[in-house]
Amino acid sequence: MVQVMNHQSSVAITELHRRYSKKLLGFFIKMLQQDEQLAQDYVQELFLRILEKNHLFNPEKKFYTWVFTIAANMCKNSYRRTPMASIDRFESEQLHPVAYGENLAEKARFHALLRTSLDQLEEVHKTTFVLRYMEQFSLNEIAEITGASLGTVKSRLFYATRKMTEQLKAYDPHNETTLFKLM
Amino acid sequence: MDKYLNSDDERLFDLLESKDADQLTTEERQFVQQQMGLDEYTLQRNTIRESAVAFGEIPEPVPFSVPTSHSGSFFGKSVPLWQALTAVAATVLLFLVLWPDNIPGKTPTILRSQQLSHTDTVILTQTRVDTIIRYIREQRETDKENTLAIQPAQIRMLEGNTAVVLPEISNEIISQRGRSLNDDTAAQEILRTIYRADAR
Numbered sequence: 352m353v354q355v356m357n358h359q360s361s362v363a364i365t366e367l368h369r370r371y372s373k374k375l376l377g378f379f380i381k382m383l384q385q386d387e388q389l390a391q392d393y394v395q396e397l398f399l400r401i402l403e404k405n406h407l408f409n410p411e412k413k414f415y416t417w418v419f420t421i422a423a424n425m426c427k428n429s430y431r432r433t434p435m436a437s438i439d440r441f442e443s444e445q446l447h448p449v450a451y452g453e454n455l456a457e458k459a460r461f462h463a464l465l466r467t468s469l470d471q472l473e474e475v476h477k478t479t480f481v482l483r484y485m486e487q488f489s490l491n492e493i494a495e496i497t498g499a500s501l502g503t504v505k506s507r508l509f510y511a512t513r514k515m516t517e518q519l520k521a522y523d524p525h526n527e528t529t530l531f532k533l534m
Numbered sequence: 535m536d537k538y539l540n541s542d543d544e545r546l547f548d549l550l551e552s553k554d555a556d557q558l559t560t561e562e563r564q565f566v567q568q569q570m571g572l573d574e575y576t577l578q579r580n581t582i583r584e585s586a587v588a589f590g591e592i593p594e595p596v597p598f599s600v601p602t603s604h605s606g607s608f609f610g611k612s613v614p615l616w617q618a619l620t621a622v623a624a625t626v627l628l629f630l631v632l633w634p635d636n637i638p639g640k641t642p643t644i645l646r647s648q649q650l651s652h653t654d655t656v657i658l659t660q661t662r663v664d665t666i667i668r669y670i671r672e673q674r675e676t677d678k679e680n681t682l683a684i685q686p687a688q689i690r691m692l693e694g695n696t697a698v699v700l701p702e703i704s705n706e707i708i709s710q711r712g713r714s715l716n717d718d719t720a721a722q723e724i725l726r727t728i729y730r731a732d733a734r
Binding site: 373465508 | 544547577578580581584585586587590592593595600
């Protein structure tokens with residue numbers, strides 16, 4: 352597809368956009384503190400870069416991992432320019448005790464806390480966590496995208512998960528909800 | 535924080551990636567209980583599982599519009615008009631400055647050949663003329679003198695009195711013979727005369 356793009360740019364890039372844009376939009380939303388408008392702009396910017404620098408793609412590698420490498424680097428640059436989410440937002444998501452029967456509401460609250468605690472992670476840990484548990488990449492693919500070794504990827508995932516659960520526990524210290532007992 | 539995991543942490547990581555708390559074997563359950571506790575294990579497992587759906591439905595992306603400048607641009611890049619005109623003007627100016635006639639110190643081909651041929655001719659002519667004239671004149675004068683000296687004698691001999699009858703012995707003496715004395719009768723006669731005189 353990328354080789355075809357060298358000769359028929361408009362048609363090929365439109366097809367690539369159709370196949371990968373939604374996945375990339377989801378990735379950017381998770382990485383950019385759920386700012387949907389910014390994520391849409393990043394998707395446009397990413398495909399412009401693909402159009403201009405398609406000659407840099409190595410045909411022996413997967414196009415999917417190459418695209419996400421570009422996306423991860425764009426997010427890394429964004430982190431350098433803007434700080435992480437403020438504490439105020441995190442406190443607004445504080446969990447209130449919910450009865451066991453209201454499972455859906457508990458889940459919704461849990462998801463909200465998850466999203467907020469994800470924003471508190473460092474950029475490298477957040478990228479690794481999102482790529483593994485949200486975008487479903489394999490460990491080897493994550494290593495290729497982030498440029499890290501397999502052992503480093505495992506380490507980052509292990510500590511990212513631990514830190515997120517610590518923040519989740521901080522908002523229910525007395526374990527008054529059945530939050531931790533979701534099956 | 536990014537150090538490699540030790541063996542226990544790596545085992546915990548593998549269990550968290552693959553099994554819920556109620557799927558652990560007895561030995562694995564004991565191991566987890568020792569490392570972090572089952573409640574912590576459950577929470578981490580729920581965090582991993584629920585993360586996949588924590589963001590709900592992803593909205594539709596905005597359609598991608600290919601920039602118009604990309605389709606007709608020069609080598610894939612667009613250049614402002616004023617930059618293009620400036621580049622053309624600079625190229626023309628450079629061409630005019632570097633035109634061959636305007637290069638200082640460089641002369642046309644025809645003038646150079648005239649200067650070379652004129653210089654060469656002057657030098658060679660002067661040298662050759664001086665040498666040759668002197669030599670020839672001396673020689674000619676010398677030959678002329680010899681010619682003059684010889685000619686009068688030859689002319690006198692030729693212009694001499696041819697009516698006088700010379701004696702026979704004179705003719706015999708003048709006439710050319712062979713080298714051998716036997717062939718020279720005049721010389722033999724002279725010798726006989728001398729012998730007769732001595733014999734008396």
